[in-house]
Amino acid sequence: MALFLWLGSQLSSLWSNISVLGVFLTVFTLLLDFMKRRKKWSHYPPGPVSLPFIGTMLSVDFHNPAHSFKQLQKKFGNIYNLQNCWTNVVVLNGYKAVKEALVHKSEDFADRPYLPIYEHLGYGKKSEGIVLARYGHGWKELRKFTLSTLRNFGMGKKSLEERVVEEAGFLCSTFKSKEGHSFNVHAPVNNAVCNVICTIVFGERFDYNDETFHKLLSFFENFLKEETGFLPQLLNVVPVLVRIPGLAQKIFQSQKAFMDFIDVLIDKHRETWNPAYTRDLTDAFLKEMEKGKEAEENGFHYNNLRLVAADLFGAGSETTTTTLRWALLYMLLHPEIQSKVQAEIDKVIGRERPPTMKDQVSMPYTNAVIHEVQRYGDIIPVGLPHMTYRDTELQGFFIPKGTTIITNLSSVLKDETVWEKPNEFYPEHFLDVNGQFVKPDAFLPFSAGRRVCLGEQLARMELFLFFTTLLQKFTFVLPEDQPRPREDGHFALTNSPHPYLLQAVPR
Numbered sequence: 001m002a003l004f005l006w007l008g009s010q011l012s013s014l015w016s017n018i019s020v021l022g023v024f025l026t027v028f029t030l031l032l033d034f035m036k037r038r039k040k041w042s043h044y045p046p047g048p049v050s051l052p053f054i055g056t057m058l059s060v061d062f063h064n065p066a067h068s069f070k071q072l073q074k075k076f077g078n079i080y081n082l083q084n085c086w087t088n089v090v091v092l093n094g095y096k097a098v099k100e101a102l103v104h105k106s107e108d109f110a111d112r113p114y115l116p117i118y119e120h121l122g123y124g125k126k127s128e129g130i131v132l133a134r135y136g137h138g139w140k141e142l143r144k145f146t147l148s149t150l151r152n153f154g155m156g157k158k159s160l161e162e163r164v165v166e167e168a169g170f171l172c173s174t175f176k177s178k179e180g181h182s183f184n185v186h187a188p189v190n191n192a193v194c195n196v197i198c199t200i201v202f203g204e205r206f207d208y209n210d211e212t213f214h215k216l217l218s219f220f221e222n223f224l225k226e227e228t229g230f231l232p233q234l235l236n237v238v239p240v241l242v243r244i245p246g247l248a249q250k251i252f253q254s255q256k257a258f259m260d261f262i263d264v265l266i267d268k269h270r271e272t273w274n275p276a277y278t279r280d281l282t283d284a285f286l287k288e289m290e291k292g293k294e295a296e297e298n299g300f301h302y303n304n305l306r307l308v309a310a311d312l313f314g315a316g317s318e319t320t321t322t323t324l325r326w327a328l329l330y331m332l333l334h335p336e337i338q339s340k341v342q343a344e345i346d347k348v349i350g351r352e353r354p355p356t357m358k359d360q361v362s363m364p365y366t367n368a369v370i371h372e373v374q375r376y377g378d379i380i381p382v383g384l385p386h387m388t389y390r391d392t393e394l395q396g397f398f399i400p401k402g403t404t405i406i407t408n409l410s411s412v413l414k415d416e417t418v419w420e421k422p423n424e425f426y427p428e429h430f431l432d433v434n435g436q437f438v439k440p441d442a443f444l445p446f447s448a449g450r451r452v453c454l455g456e457q458l459a460r461m462e463l464f465l466f467f468t469t470l471l472q473k474f475t476f477v478l479p480e481d482q483p484r485p486r487e488d489g490h491f492a493l494t495n496s497p498h499p500y501l502l503q504a505v506p507r
């Protein structure tokens with residue numbers, strides 16, 4: 001009995017000790033969390049109340065961040081702060097704030113935050129590719145190399161232009177094979193756009209019916225879905241979670257499969273490599289790698305080759321495909337605009353000769369329509385995350401080094417202080433009173449400054465050549481049995497149209 005009493009008293013004292021310890025730990029953790037979230041700076045941008053541990057993450061719908069950012073802009077103004085757990089985030093809204101940061105203070109805002117969710121793909125301190133690379137020597141070297149290689153392969157010159165025109169021909173044949181029946185343009189347009197990147201990176205294109213090609217494209221589509229929503233955001237700011245063995249591979253299966261695919265293509269390529277003859281970007285990269293230690297230190301090693309190839313696929317395919325899908329959707333919704341574009345094509349190019357980039361200057365209306373598709377389609381609404389490279393100041397606010405910056409491009413492309421009809425499809429935004437093409441400064445779908453889209457020239461060439469070739473050969477109509485397509489988009493890093501069907505009637 002005495003033993004039981006003694007045990008009981010020991011247990012109760014242990015329990016009260018545990019309780020005290022628990023209370024102490026809770027208070028300590030809350031205090032630590034409070035200290036980490038406390039802003040010690042004066043003139044820091046305002047923002048919503050930050051909750052323990054999760055900060056302001058509940059203030060943002062990560063499936064539609066542009067909408068949340070717009071609501072927060074109404075409350076806190078053009079520059080406000082958010083807190084993803086303990087990561088400081090500042091969101092920039094409207095043309096003035098975004099331009100001042102990206103253009104006038106370009107270097108201050110040129111860094112990228114480190115994103116641990118990509119570690120399982122081989123991304124790390126010495127292998128960053130271009131898109132996610134921290135601002136510095138390695139990024140500069142790879143960006144310079146990629147830009148000059150693209151240029152040498154004809155970016156802005158005739159040979160790449162010819163390849164795009166040829167690909168537009170294949171795309172037209174696929175549309176023609178539908179014989180006027182309703183179909184979804186997503187897959188064929190994606191095939192055509194991916195083939196342009198494939199030609200640049202691996203020197204070859206795929207047949208649209210190729211099984212391997214279909215697999216690659218479906219991995220990539222899921223790749224984007226996997227990095228959308230609350231969970232990836234959480235894993236990026238609490239990296240210890242993403243480093244739990246096997247977890248990233250499980251959550252990001254398609255990303256891994258996509259990367260494995262890139263590895264197979266590079267390995268196949270290496271087998272047939274001849275240093276005397278550069279076929280494509282992979283060959284040019286392999287040649288740099290041969291230059292030895294210095295080249296390796298500049299970032300020319302195998303892992304970066306995989307990441308640069310993946311970057312070009314990632315950044316260059318979905319973006320252009322989505323823009324073209326919006327373009328055809330707007331033609332269905334605005335047949336009178338489609339007719340005006342076709343009239344200009346008939347006048348300047350005719351029905352037979354393929355379009356060339358030289359035609360662009362003589363086609364202000366078509367050019368205005370393509371620009372308006374990019375503005376209104378708003379395909380990368382919240383840009384890619386930047387990070388401050390040093391302490392800086394913006395419109396009277398202090399922003400410390402290492403702050404994650406969101407450049408809300410949607411708020412620029414639809415800035416009510418700049419555009420006459422921000423929420424309508426209105427090609428006249430890009431025409432002067434004489435019907436000549438003009439480009440307002442707030443046209444920033446490719447962003448601006450040091451991290452401006454590296455593929456802008458290529459993308460603009462693809463948009464012009466694919467769009468004019470398609471409208472030269474077909475009139476796009478809404479099938480009678482189909483509802484009017486939705487004009488609002490679906491967000492998964494890009495803002496893309498909901499699936500729709502059309503009929504391509506040969507002209």
Ligand code: HEM
Pocket residue numbers: 130131132133143311312315316317319320323379380383384385445446447448450451452453454455456458459
């Ligand atoms: C309509 C098509 C496209 C749009 C709207 C677009 C838009 C963008 C945007 C908004 C960024 C982020 C810039 C920033 O961080 O401020 C970006 C970055 C980038 N884009 Fe594009 N892009 C398009 C096509 C392409 C193509 C075809 C390529 C490839 C050849 C490409 C390669 C890149 C790369 C490599 C970056 C990262 C640049 C860096 O961090 O230095 N893009 N793009």
